[in-house]
Amino acid sequence: MIKVIVDMDKCQHYGQCVYEAPNIFKLNEEDKLEYLATADDSELGNIQAAVDICPMQAIQLIKE
Numbered sequence: 001m002i003k004v005i006v007d008m009d010k011c012q013h014y015g016q017c018v019y020e021a022p023n024i025f026k027l028n029e030e031d032k033l034e035y036l037a038t039a040d041d042s043e044l045g046n047i048q049a050a051v052d053i054c055p056m057q058a059i060q061l062i063k064e
């Protein structure tokens with residue numbers, strides 16, 4: 001299981017994470033980021049790519 005935490009004070013809602021891990025991150029109707037706080041291990045690569053690409057370094061990944 002993977003825990004995902006986004007610092008919403010840092011997030012600028014650019015949406016790069018949505019392209020890397022579309023099962024976890026999405027922009028809602030107001031273009032604000034929404035995300036799943038827990039994810040299956042199979043998403044590890046995608047979430048790590050989102051962590052790496054986030055321009056605000058707002059995403060934290062915790063492997064449990």
Ligand code: SF4
Nearest residue numbers: 011012014015017054
């Ligand atoms: S890539 Fe980072 S700044 Fe952009 S929407 Fe995702 S968490 Fe927010």
